[in-house]
Amino acid sequence: MPVLNDTADTAVRQRALTALEQARARTHALTSCLDDSELMAQHSALMSPLVWDLAHIGNQEDIWLLREAGGQPALRPELDPVYDAFRTPRADRPGLPMLSPDRARRFVAEVRERALDVLAVAPLTGHPLFHGGFVFGMVAQHEQQHDETMLATHQLRRGPAVLKAPPPPSAVGGDLPREVLVRAGPFTMGTDPETDPWALDNERPAHTVDLPAFWLDTTPVTNAAYQEFIADGGYTKSRWWHPDGWAYIRKTQLSAPLFWRREGNIWLRRRFGSLEPVPPAAPVMHVSWYEADAYARWAGRRLPTEAEWEKAARHDPDTGHSARHPWGDTDPGPEHANLGQCHLEPAAAGAYPAGTAPCGARQLLGDVWEWTASDFTGYPGFTAFPYREYSEVFFGGEAATYKVLRGGSFGTDPVACRSTFRNWDFPIRRQIFAGFRTARDA
Template identity: 55%
Template sequence: MSDLKERIAAGLTAARSRSTAYTDAEEDLLVRQHSPLMSPLVWDLAHVGNYEELWVLRQACGITPLRPEIDDLYDAFRHPRASRTTLPILGPAEARRYIEGVRGRVLDALDAIDPYGPDPLHRGGFVFGLVIQHEHQHDETMLATLQLSGTPGLVRDGELPPGRPSGADEVFVPAGPFTMGTDTLPWAYDNERPAHRIDLPGYWIDRFPVGNRAYADFVADGGYDDPRWWSPQGRLWLQRSRAFAPLFWISDGGAWWRTRFGRTEPLPMDEPVQHVCWYEADAYARWAGRRLPTEAEWEKACGWDPKAGRARRYSWGDDDPGPATANLGHRAARPAPLGAFPAGAGAYGVEQMIGDVWEWTGSWFLPHPGFRSFPYPEYSEVFFDSRYRVLRGGSWASDPAVVRTTFRNWDRPARRQIFSGFRCARSASPEDSPEESPGHSPEHFSGRSPGQR
């Protein structure tokens, strides 16, 4: 087996190990719907196998369908999450047998494909990258479901490096063009393509994501009660949700606590805030005299190397993520403290853009210029409208296989069960020097700092 095929086999095994670990639980936990926003865990489990059968075995290899009668049950577009408990889906034991049967045939198919041939599904192992990434994305969804379930003892935790004081530190990104998107990354999705040049004016962006301490200041200052900071849609969301703080925060005797996978613990003030929706991120930014970065601003600050004149795969370069550069792959079931990964900084000096929390941007999910749908329009194209906001960077629950500077996630602005946070930005003012050296930004903050009015 070639090196590429060995990497694909290892990737398939790693994704399945996560799926198996997150569904190694009592049957009731797997078949119950813990939120109308989420599927039963057993639906996700069989769905990844059905997707794998459809794309690898049927589409790429022309193999006779194994279970065509279940295709409709696992069609995510035909059946919204809230209705999936009403379907005659496979039970846990049958689902496990089904996905194991599919996987055995997929590994046999791996030996037969030509990754250097003309078929675009085969080339570079694209179809295998498609199913590996798809399963890891559902694994992260399973983690969000487990968090909502409140069941203790199901999710492993681990050690993370210490942080360092962050303060109100900004980084200046000078005006100029950069290349957004990609034409070269072999497993990139269609919505990341094609690469195209964008010329941005200069701007400032937070060196770190917004932390729990800063967000608690916003809450303490009456941020959820002051209509000045909320868009009309955000005010409507507040009325309907009755939110008063991020999801899973608990106020007790003047102190903040949080629930995390069935455990209640003091809120770590030095971690990035997570489980906030777009409306909350937007309101905080307005309160702080800032705004959310556009996704172009986010991508330039994360991956553009102005000295080399090219984009990096990750903020720190093209080397795979490691323990010194990012918090990914469920290394621990929480974000790392702010300032924990100086070795993961981008060329401009911005940190923790990869991993920890998905970061909301100010942009709607729309196609890049020259977009072409591949391999099917339902992955990206049907979501291109002004209903979904873009998130970038991945979270602690994201596998490195689905994280890169060009990867685009999207969700409705009201969603906060996901592992989402944000950082702020602001446009450069006339007095900002356009000659500021990349990577040597002053600790300058001319916007309204938390608590100031």
């Protein structure tokens, strides 16, 4: 462990060190539980082999913490094309000359040892890359994002369960109202480096958005509610579906969320190697944007825009303050939200009363990513930083087909989850830990 400078920036360095160490501990936990053959295997064409993710994490840290932040020569420059996420599609990555698991572990360990030396002495002022320790936070968030991707790979993997975690908490507070009112008016959407130095480029800049009043589901849509949609023939009636979504489910013959199957009158789901009844009170998960949109139409409602979602999640109409999280600006604790892979499933709808937003909505962070109605694009005044490939290449043109998800899931680490954080994916994606809630005009 490096000796941290005894200066005013010690807190920033300690925050960065903690974030990097927590991410690495999770990476090791997700990869040490499987043998080499499982790590090298491709468990789904949608995902990379787990060992590719492992070494890719080290390669990105080499690029940004050793070369960019540390000004050092590349540790393993020949690995750059192998672990370039844009160069080779996931389905083709098993054919790459990947490092073996043992070599990948040695590589990421050597990179980390040098990266911590950089952290101990790097300036935290001056260039925007170092402001508030941004580059270290970016690398920690990148690793945690890949950890969530690896968790999704574990869910796709066939075989006995290898991951364990206690069950999430139950609902609290009795019967909640189905929906809450989000009042009309302006709010601050997005953020800036001065407010949140570790926010990523697509969360910037902060800007004012004025919205009419709307109603929003108090909690995410539950498995029980979604089963009503199925029972009513939701997958067989074209009137509920976006035309592209209807064509897709006809082509793929979808009839329920991913990992569900029906035995008699009981819906079962496969979860990390175990088969179990679908819990009725938990948020529905592993549904595509098309499925979420169809359910909302069937229910006589709609998906919220991402601006509506963010206003509900962070704006206090009494003070006018847009907080970092629904409960305020303090960091998430286990009482606030289901984050960080502390549990391996969403909590029941109505859990985490301490995480309630000013509008009264619950579980806006954690449990399941929530699909929104919005396409992924840049905010007014957007500037790519520190590289176009993080966000900008997904804007516009074909990338307009990417839909925005908000709020994080049980598999999202708190370092990569806040009310301004934006995720995006194709509207057909179902392997991610995604659900939704619905809205209507007031």
